[in-house]
Amino acid sequence: MKRNAGAFARTGVLLLVLFTLVGGVPAYAGSWVHGTYTNIWGTRGFQLWVPTGYQPGQALPLVVGLHGCLQNPDQFAGLSRLNQKADAEKFLVLYPNQSTLANGTQCWNFMLSSNQERGIGEPSIIVGMVGWVKSHYSVDSRRVYVGGVSAGAVMTSILLACHSDVFAAGMVGAGAMYKAATTASGSVYAMAFGSIYDPDDRGYDAWSCSGRQRRQVPVLVIHGTEDSVVNPINGEQTVQQFLRTNDYGDDGSDNDSVRYAATRVGYGSVPGGRNYIVKDYVYGGKLLVQQYEIHGMDHAWPGGDAAYPFADPSGPDATTIMWDFLKQHSR
Incomplete structure (x- = not known):
């Protein structure tokens, strides 16, 4: 009888886990939830990290x-160690996944006009996710953020521009x-x-x-001075x-x-690693833009896990820098 009861209990746990993954009810802490989202613009997969606690x-x-x-x-989560930061600081992480059917190299198609306006294309799919x-987990709608690297970073610029009411x-x-x-x-x-x-026109x-909402969009920009894939001037243009977007956004x-003039410039270095410059743009009492220029870094995620491509372990910890910036802001 005890053996049967134990088997029944194990079966119940397995069914609960299965229902969690399929039905979308809150999953166990510190776990992945996999899913897909579809709208008229297409279907993309996603992974959600539900943090410990x-x-x-x-x-x-x-x-x-x-x-x-x-x-x-999986690779971006491993590279950035973002899940570990989420466990420590208690936030959810949503990772949309670009389909190889939409782009053979899994780049987000940021360059297509169908993805550069509000409510259409790939940005609408991400916003739908x-x-x-929000409909399945307890999310503070005032504190929804977005960050990315390379093509994901350019898509971030689109999302911040066209969905500033979300992020x-x-x-x-x-x-x-x-x-x-x-x-x-x-x-x-x-x-x-x-x-x-012209960045001002953009x-x-x-x-x-x-x-044309009367709200500002704080942005952190990180770029290596020796980026051989995305010319560092792109960081400056961003x-x-x-x-300029924030200049319009306040009034x-x-x-x-809001001016293209840093209100504070600082310098830092990683022991045994890279030097970097930090420029703050504080206007109206708010840190609206923060820029990290990392000396000698190529196209990489600074401070990333060396087990993954596009990591530069000798740079400052971009994940910590990102979260420290994001958590200062709410809608």
Whole structure:
């Protein structure tokens, strides 16, 4: 009888785990949940990290992590150690997964016009995933963030521009500004030499994409000075673009209430590793843009796990830098 009771209990646990993964009810803490999301623009898979200590009813921040080309959610999570940070700081992490059917190298198609406006294309799928997480888990809607690397970083720029009502702040790592390119060939040029478009003009376009809302979009920009894949000028253009977006965002006018001028410049170094410069842009009492220029770093995630491609362990810990920046902001 005891043996049967034990078997029944084990079966119950297995059924509960199965129901959790399939039915979308809150999963066990410190675990992956896999799923797919579909709208009229397509279907993409995703992985959700539910951190240790998660309890239904206790609203947590949500970070959307966007992988780069030749990556998937598992690799980006491993590279960044973002799940470990989520366990320590108590936030959920959503990893959308680009389909190889949509892009053979798993790059987000940031260069296509169908993905550069509000409510359409791949950004709408990612925003839909955020809605799914909110409907199944306890999420603080005021503290939803997005950050990415490379192609995922450029998609981050689009999401911050066109869905500033969803995301409170974001991080652009080794990426580019909103609408840095509008064609595939244009993206090749932009990555090599910088965008041909004026960042100030794109700053207005980004503000317009969210419906000209009177709100600002804090952004962290991290780029290596020796990036051989995405020219470092793209990082500088991203800073300038979002400063102009925030200039419009506070009062609806281009009146230099937010300027392309750092209010503080600091210097740091990793013991035995890389030196870096930090530029803060604080206007109206808010840290609106923070820029890290990491000396000598190529196209990489600084401080990343060396077991994964695109890691630069000698750089400062980008994951900690990102979370320390994001958690300062709420909608």
